[in-house]
Amino acid sequence: MRIRVRFSKTGKIRFSSHRDMARCWERALRRADLPVAITEGFSPRPKMHFGLALSTGHESLGEYLDIDLTEPEGSDLDLGALPERLTPFLPPGVDVETVSIIERSELSLQEAVTVCTWLIEIPGVSPEELESNVQTMLDATTLPVTRERKGKEVSDDIRPGIISLRVVGATPSDAPERGALLEAELATQPRSVRPSELLAAFDPPRNEGRVCRTHQWIITDGARREPIPAHATSRAPAEVGAR
Amino acid sequence: MTDVWPQLEPLLAKVAKPARYIGLEDGARTPHHAADKVAWLLSYPDTYEIGLPNQGLQILYEILNENPHAVAERAYAPWTDLEGLLRDRNIPLFSLDSHRPAGLFDLIGFNLSAELTYTNLLNMVDLAGVPVRSADRRPEHPLIVAGGHCTYNPEPIADFLDLVVLGDGEEVITEINEVVRDWKKSGRTDGSRENVLRELSHIVGVYVPSMYDVTYEGANLVAVTPRYPDVPERVEKRTVADLAEFPYPKTQLVPITEVVHDRLNVEVFRGCTRGCRFCQAGMITRPVRERPAEQVRTMVEEGLRRTGYDEVALTSLSTADFSGIEKLVGDIVQSTDDGPPVSVSLPSLRVDAFGVGIATQIQRARRTGLTFAPEAGTWRMRQVINKLIREEDLYSAVEAAYSNGWRRMKLYFLTGLPTETDEDTLGIAELARNCVQLGKAHTKSPSVTVSVGGFVPKPFTPFQWFGQNTVEELRRKINLLRDDTRKSHGVQVKWHDPKATLVEGIMSRGDRRIGAVIEEVWRQGGTFQEWNERFDLDLWTSAMAAHGLDPEWFAYRHRTEDEVLPWDHLSAGLHKDFLWQDWRDALAEVGLPDCRWTPCYDCGACTGYSIEHIVASATPPAGGSQGTGQDLGSSVPVTLLGRAPVGTVS
Numbered sequence: 068m069r070i071r072v073r074f075s076k077t078g079k080i081r082f083s084s085h086r087d088m089a090r091c092w093e094r095a096l097r098r099a100d101l102p103v104a105i106t107e108g109f110s111p112r113p114k115m116h117f118g119l120a121l122s123t124g125h126e127s128l129g130e131y132l133d134i135d136l137t138e139p140e141g142s143d144l145d146l147g148a149l150p151e152r153l154t155p156f157l158p159p160g161v162d163v164e165t166v167s168i169i170e171r172s173e174l175s176l177q178e179a180v181t182v183c184t185w186l187i188e189i190p191g192v193s194p195e196e197l198e199s200n201v202q203t204m205l206d207a208t209t210l211p212v213t214r215e216r217k218g219k220e221v222s223d224d225i226r227p228g229i230i231s232l233r234v235v236g237a238t239p240s241d242a243p244e245r246g247a248l249l250e251a252e253l254a255t256q257p258r259s260v261r262p263s264e265l266l267a268a269f270d271p272p273r274n275e276g277r278v279c280r281t282h283q284w285i286i287t288d289g290a291r292r293e294p295i296p297a298h299a300t301s302r303a304p305a306e307v308g309a310r
Numbered sequence: 311m312t313d314v315w316p317q318l319e320p321l322l323a324k325v326a327k328p329a330r331y332i333g334l335e336d337g338a339r340t341p342h343h344a345a346d347k348v349a350w351l352l353s354y355p356d357t358y359e360i361g362l363p364n365q366g367l368q369i370l371y372e373i374l375n376e377n378p379h380a381v382a383e384r385a386y387a388p389w390t391d392l393e394g395l396l397r398d399r400n401i402p403l404f405s406l407d408s409h410r411p412a413g414l415f416d417l418i419g420f421n422l423s424a425e426l427t428y429t430n431l432l433n434m435v436d437l438a439g440v441p442v443r444s445a446d447r448r449p450e451h452p453l454i455v456a457g458g459h460c461t462y463n464p465e466p467i468a469d470f471l472d473l474v475v476l477g478d479g480e481e482v483i484t485e486i487n488e489v490v491r492d493w494k495k496s497g498r499t500d501g502s503r504e505n506v507l508r509e510l511s512h513i514v515g516v517y518v519p520s521m522y523d524v525t526y527e528g529a530n531l532v533a534v535t536p537r538y539p540d541v542p543e544r545v546e547k548r549t550v551a552d553l554a555e556f557p558y559p560k561t562q563l564v565p566i567t568e569v570v571h572d573r574l575n576v577e578v579f580r581g582c583t584r585g586c587r588f589c590q591a592g593m594i595t596r597p598v599r600e601r602p603a604e605q606v607r608t609m610v611e612e613g614l615r616r617t618g619y620d621e622v623a624l625t626s627l628s629t630a631d632f633s634g635i636e637k638l639v640g641d642i643v644q645s646t647d648d649g650p651p652v653s654v655s656l657p658s659l660r661v662d663a664f665g666v667g668i669a670t671q672i673q674r675a676r677r678t679g680l681t682f683a684p685e686a687g688t689w690r691m692r693q694v695i696n697k698l699i700r701e702e703d704l705y706s707a708v709e710a711a712y713s714n715g716w717r718r719m720k721l722y723f724l725t726g727l728p729t730e731t732d733e734d735t736l737g738i739a740e741l742a743r744n745c746v747q748l749g750k751a752h753t754k755s756p757s758v759t760v761s762v763g764g765f766v767p768k769p770f771t772p773f774q775w776f777g778q779n780t781v782e783e784l785r786r787k788i789n790l791l792r793d794d795t796r797k798s799h800g801v802q803v804k805w806h807d808p809k810a811t812l813v814e815g816i817m818s819r820g821d822r823r824i825g826a827v828i829e830e831v832w833r834q835g836g837t838f839q840e841w842n843e844r845f846d847l848d849l850w851t852s853a854m855a856a857h858g859l860d861p862e863w864f865a866y867r868h869r870t871e872d873e874v875l876p877w878d879h880l881s882a883g884l885h886k887d888f889l890w891q892d893w894r895d896a897l898a899e900v901g902l903p904d905c906r907w908t909p910c911y912d913c914g915a916c917t918g919y920s921i922e923h924i925v926a927s928a929t930p931p932a933g934g935s936q937g938t939g940q941d942l943g944s945s946v947p948v949t950l951l952g953r954a955p956v957g958t959v960s
């Protein structure tokens with residue numbers, strides 16, 4: 068059976084890379100002694116399928132990972148106990164929240180997720196000032212950016228990838244620098260917009276403070292849902308996102 | 311300020327590989343500092359990736375944290391990008407466990423395994439906010455202590471270290487802790503630093519450089535003598551008699567980010583008496599002390615379960631010599647049979663022990679790279695260095711590897727060895743070509759990488775009297791090899807920069823005068839010299855010139871029997887006349903069998919300390935060259951040789 072795991076990554080561990088996390092997961096699965104399916108061949112690896120990579124330095128309250136198990140559906144593996152079973156084997160700051168079974172026919176996370184919600188701390192700007200910046204951005208019909216690709220400058224428009232922007236208020240009291248807090252919904256397809264690209268497109272360009280991915284969204288027929296349906300096994304919401 | 315994290319956090323977004331500064335490893339302890347506990351900052355003067363796996367530091371980290379009167383944290387050298395940001399903002403060096411400023415610790419302890427990291431040591435001490443010279447430190451500053459293989463000649467860095475530990479640290483660390491604890495209790499008053507250092511010098515294995523006067527006559531060192539009658543004239547190394555009493559690390563650190571040797575490491579024995587004459591590690595860690603096989607199995611089993619690693623390395627200086635190694639590997643493989651596949655790697659594997667049996671055992675989970683170290687290209691040369699591996703041994707190992715599916719292997723060699731001729735150097739290419747040839751029967755494109763290092767003579771080895779090859783000579787030999795293999799399909803040659811070999815040589819056998827050079831290079835920004843892209847010979851040669859010191863005199867000169875060596879006031883247990891005799895034997899191309907399986911030569915390592923080998927089996931491993939009665943060399947009486955060491959034949 069294939070299971071989908073939802074976990075958070077907050078605090079110091081945010082400075083680990085996507086690759087680092089993959090290796091941490093491999094070790095955690097071995098330690099938890101889960102019946103994980105293994106790839107064939109020269110260098111056998113557990114069958115894990117990660118969602119969209121989170122940049123080194125960014126936090127997240129909604130990361131996902133699909134794992135293939137050798138146990139069939141309906142076996143006596145207690146899915147509800149899995150968060151408690153896995154979290155102790157993961158680095159501090161990585162907390163498994165929910166686990167659910169998914170169909171093998173389901174699209175992979177990388178294909179299915181089309182929008183992410185981000186909370187972005189922007190140092191050195193007041194919420195009011197940011198508010199007017201945001202209006203300008205939203206009013207623009209195009210926001211061309213250039214980036215380097217294989218040594219060539221390519222220009223393209225990130226405006227279609229900006230779904231919504233909202234100034235939440237001032238940065239929280241524990242932020243390293245004072246500033247404003249922005250909530251952004253950014254598309255991941257057809258072209259993904261990264262928080263740093265968004266900030267660079269501001270006039271004047273803004274610096275990136277702490278960044279947290281709060282949600283990933285799958286949109287089917289105009290309705291959005293998170294990659295793990297609401298009825299999944301779940302821990303108390305209060306624990307989610309505890310820093 | 312006891313936690314720099316708030317200042318550090320925004321900087322980490324701007325540096326490469328920030329995960330190396332966050333700690334959070336599985337196995338890391340939450341430190342509880344207290345007035346009645348001595349706080350140690352165990353440090354490695356290189357990046358996290360290189361330093362974290364250091365087993366010596368991990369062992370001490372656990373032993374100290376188990377001690378109710380001690381607390382230990384860890385630090386590594388910040389890369390230049392972070393260092394710049396830290397200096398700009400006046401943020402000090404910090405521990406990884408609780409991001410505590412380094413200056414708040416009572417001791418900062420360094421493991422020194424490579425001479426080129428010395429400038430990093432100075433840099434870290436400076437980043438800690440501590441004066442780099444011990445003479446300038448005051449009671450409020452931490453004590454700077456170093457251990458590790460380089461400290462068998464600590465003279466080049468003697469001015470920067472408050473104390474030096476020789477040999478195994480497991481026991482002496484607790485003794486040091488007690489003395490420092492009393493000092494801390496007494497309030498570390500003015501002038502007390504000198505007293506605590508003097509007291510520490512009474513502990514066997516502890517060398518306090520500032521308690522000794524150094525005398526020169528012209529360019530020559532003539533004596534290093536204690537300044538007080540209660541300070542020992544000669545400092546003896548410490549040796550743990552029985553490894554079984556120290557099953558450490560019990561909870562090996564599992565890093566978040568990738569490091570070298572990223573796997574479970576279990577030390578199966580310490581010490582080696584194969585007697586390779588170039589090998590300092592083998593000489594200074596005698597005698598052989600095996601860990602009981604049962605304990606190894608338990609450490610492997612528990613370690614794998616606890617860490618989640620799928621690879622375990624059985625470490626030692628020559629793992630194939632462990633009594634019953636095939637059975638041990640077999641048992642480990644079998645015990646993991648029902649779980650996910652686990653690979654067992656045997657670093658430092660002698661070719662004469664790599665048979666088909668071991669080959670099939672260790673390739674189960676993943677075929678990790680295979681490395682053999684014949685060290686020299688001809689049997690004559692191998693007799694000189696006492697690495698008694700026959701060509702047939704190498705070929706049967708290579709054959710076993712190819713027939714078990716390996717396609718690529720690495721061969722390690724040294725060049726610039728005493729008496730080396732061009733025939734010996736070219737013998738390296740010949741061996742490599744023959745290995746490729748053997749591979750052709752099994753695979754279309756076999757490949758052999760030859761890695762050549764320039765030989766640096768080390769203290770407490772029979773080659774400590776040998777003047778190393780010049781940069782030009784090493785370069786010529788490397789070119790000889792490159793030219794000779796240019797048309798050899800499947801043979802790649804890689805080499806260590808001969809310029810770095812020169813600097814290593816200066817520090818390996820240098821005296822206290824080299825300290826000023828190290829400081830100068832550090833002040834000029836010469837950190838991370840062990841990194842190719844950062845190494846700069848010009849910094850070193852101009853610093854040598856500025857202090858009126860001649861690189862050739864330090865590195866290229868042969869020493870005579872009666873010369874006072876900078877480490878003569880220290881002891882690794884080895885009698886100087888044993889080493890001299892072995893040097894004469896080397897020049898006579900006479901091999902010396904392993905004393906584990908033959909009568910003792912009284913080198914001093916056991917006899918001097920009333921300890922002995924601990925080996926489970928009194929017979930040498932099957933299939934090996936040694937103890938199998940082959941000719942170990944001619945029996946030319948060494949007295950027939952002249953007194954002065956012969957130079958390199960080039």
Ligand code: SF4
Pocket residue numbers: 583596597905906910911912913914915916917923
């Ligand atoms: S004292 Fe004897 S047995 Fe011990 S290491 Fe030296 S030669 Fe070998």
